[in-house]
Each structure stands twice: as structure tokens, then as C-alpha cells.
Amino acid sequence: MEKILEYSNDELTVVWKPATCIHSAKCVHGLPEVFKPKERRWIQMENASTNEIIAAIKGCPSGALSYYMTAEGKPKEEEAQPEGTKVEVIENGPLMVYGTLNVILADGTEEQKKRATAFCRCGKTGNNPFCDGSHNK
Numbered sequence: 001m002e003k004i005l006e007y008s009n010d011e012l013t014v015v016w017k018p019a020t021c022i023h024s025a026k027c028v029h030g031l032p033e034v035f036k037p038k039e040r041r042w043i044q045m046e047n048a049s050t051n052e053i054i055a056a057i058k059g060c061p062s063g064a065l066s067y068y069m070t071a072e073g074k075p076k077e078e079e080a081q082p083e084g085t086k087v088e089v090i091e092n093g094p095l096m097v098y099g100t101l102n103v104i105l106a107d108g109t110e111e112q113k114k115r116a117t118a119f120c121r122c123g124k125t126g127n128n129p130f131c132d133g134s135h136n137k
Helices: 026-030 050-058
Strands: 005-006 013-017 065-069 087-091 096-098 102-103 110-113 116-118
Touching: 013 050, 026 050, 050 065
Parallel strands: none
Antiparallel strands: 005 013, 013 065, 087 096, 096 116, 102 110
16 A cells, blocks of 8 residues: 655645655755755645645646645545546656556556656666656665
């Protein structure tokens, strides 16, 4: 089962899926007062407004960060299929595939990915075939 962490304030709950994260650091560069990867509680929501945090999350290329309004509760799994699939080559980074995908892994197991999936292009990942940001080291 995938590890999922949540960080909340009175208005907003931020959801982080570490296994999905490609460590592009767009959140860190976009809102460094909130996203502090070297600190124990790395998402410090009290340091920015709800709208600023939402804007930073929307810039997450992998979909590892998402959010929901705390008062509304956790959203149900998205059932709708996207209209199409989009593939984007990230310079010095992963191959990003946007849309719902069924990925058959080398051992024959199948995973369904929704929204965005980052595939490793360099072969250095510890989470094959998905990018884990190892190319940054």
C-alpha cells in the first residue's frame, strides 16, 4: 500500500505521496517558506495563505502533491477518465505522462496511475520504471 501523508490547517489539507514524488523541487522553489525538505515537518502550512499553497501544489509536475478543503473532507476517487493522454519530455528529467494509465511492471503486476506519471529516462531510479529524482544526485 502506498504511503500517503497529510498536512492540515483550518482550511486546507495537503496530501503528499512520497513514492510519486520526482523531487523536481518546484514546490520548494515556488514557496520555500512552506516546503522545507530539510526539516522534520517539511510542509509548514502556517507560513503562507491557502491560495498561495494551492498555487504551489498546482505546479507539482508529478501529482505527488494534491489538496482538498478540510471542511469538505477527503474527495472520493476520481472516476472520470481524461479526454486524452499527454506526454511531455522534461529536460534533464523524467518522461511525464498525463492521464489515466494502466502500467504493467516487469514482474507482471499492474498499477493504475491517475493524473500524472513520471517515467525514468536515465536508469538511476530506485523505483523503476518511475522517476524518484535520483538523477539529481
